[in-house]
Amino acid sequence: MKLQLALDLVNIPEAIEVVKEVEAHIDVVEIGTPIINQEGHHAVKAMKDAFPSLAVLADTKIMDAGGYEVMNASQAGASIVTVLGATDDETIKGAVEEAKKQGSEILVDMINVTDIEQRAKEVDALGVDYICVHTGYDLQAVGVTPFSQLTTIKNVVKNTKTAVAGGIKLETIPEVIKAQPDLIIVGGGIANQDDKKAVAAEIQKQMKDAATV
Numbered sequence: 001m002k003l004q005l006a007l008d009l010v011n012i013p014e015a016i017e018v019v020k021e022v023e024a025h026i027d028v029v030e031i032g033t034p035i036i037n038q039e040g041h042h043a044v045k046a047m048k049d050a051f052p053s054l055a056v057l058a059d060t061k062i063m064d065a066g067g068y069e070v071m072n073a074s075q076a077g078a079s080i081v082t083v084l085g086a087t088d089d090e091t092i093k094g095a096v097e098e099a100k101k102q103g104s105e106i107l108v109d110m111i112n113v114t115d116i117e118q119r120a121k122e123v124d125a126l127g128v129d130y131i132c133v134h135t136g137y138d139l140q141a142v143g144v145t146p147f148s149q150l151t152t153i154k155n156v157v158k159n160t161k162t163a164v165a166g167g168i169k170l171e172t173i174p175e176v177i178k179a180q181p182d183l184i185i186v187g188g189g190i191a192n193q194d195d196k197k198a199v200a201a202e203i204q205k206q207m208k209d210a211a212t213v
């Protein structure tokens, strides 16, 4: 089980400062979609240059031109690139093919997929690396969580690693760990806390403790 810190609502220097605090307690750092929209892949490169030993995920949320977009993100330094599960299979296949050439991985984000069970089965057959259930900010604001969707994909996904994102906090980490996803993605639950290092360290500890049980 790995921990990914998602950085969304900050600029590049602020993002680097946050990672300096929690570097020892995370496995992956995500350059969120708002940063990429604002700053481009320059942000991915800046993060990789600052922390060469951390895996960087580019949250591109690709919907078309899968191969081309994955090439650009990977060449900027992304180890993992996101594609939307709501897109067509051809885009996902193109993304997977290019990721193999570039030595990167594909995470399919199931945000706003209506039939999670059916689409997860289909995506599971396309050779992607992660299938991620995700409640976006706008649905989090009206009380939606990704936890039941995580159970759904854990039951049907056979070949692919699983991931979960969307409003996860220290208080909800035990419930998430119980479902045993391969990757837990936490944004504001770390980045918006006063003592980011302490929170990241505690999440990492709970994940390690669960792995040794």
Ligand SMILES: O=C(CO)[C@H](O)[C@H](O)COP(=O)(O)O
Pocket: 006, 007, 008, 030, 032, 033, 059, 134, 135, 136, 137, 165, 166, 167, 168, 185, 186, 187, 188, 189
């Ligand atoms: O992809 C995202 C928003 O679209 C976020 O990175 C993801 O939801 C994790 O952040 P948080 O834990 O703050 O919800």
